[in-house]
Amino acid sequence: MITGNNNIPFVDENLKMENALKTTNFKSLSKMEERKGFNESVTSPKTKKKIKFFNLGQKNNWKELLDSKNINFFYEDLHLIIYFIFVVTVFFLFLYVRL
Numbered sequence: 001m002i003t004g005n006n007n008i009p010f011v012d013e014n015l016k017m018e019n020a021l022k023t024t025n026f027k028s029l030s031k032m033e034e035r036k037g038f039n040e041s042v043t044s045p046k047t048k049k050k051i052k053f054f055n056l057g058q059k060n061n062w063k064e065l066l067d068s069k070n071i072n073f074f075y076e077d078l079h080l081i082i083y084f085i086f087v088v089t090v091f092f093l094f095l096y097v098r099l
Contacts, residue, residue, distance in 0.1 A: 030054040 022028065033041070033054050041053040063071070 026054060026057040030057070 033052060038053045041050045044051050
């Protein structure tokens with residue numbers, strides 16, 4: 001360990017970064033979840049078992065997991081949400097300009 005004035009240790013920033021990258025990659029977090037569990041994982045309503053939070057990683061392709069009906073439903077909802085945000089924004093701008 002390297003120390004500076006007053007024997008205060010220096011922390012090697014490169015080592016900290018390497019450790020952060022090593023311990024927070026998908027594979028490490030998935031293994032940690034297997035050993036210790038993960039509070040944020042949810043329980044399946046069908047099986048009543050915990051669903052892995054770190055499940056698919058890079059293999060997670062929502063286009064393959066959802067059928068076209070669900071994808072279209074999502075896009076319709078998204079359009080409604082965007083429209084609502086637009087209307088509310090215009091309304092408040094109108095109120096602001098009138099003040």
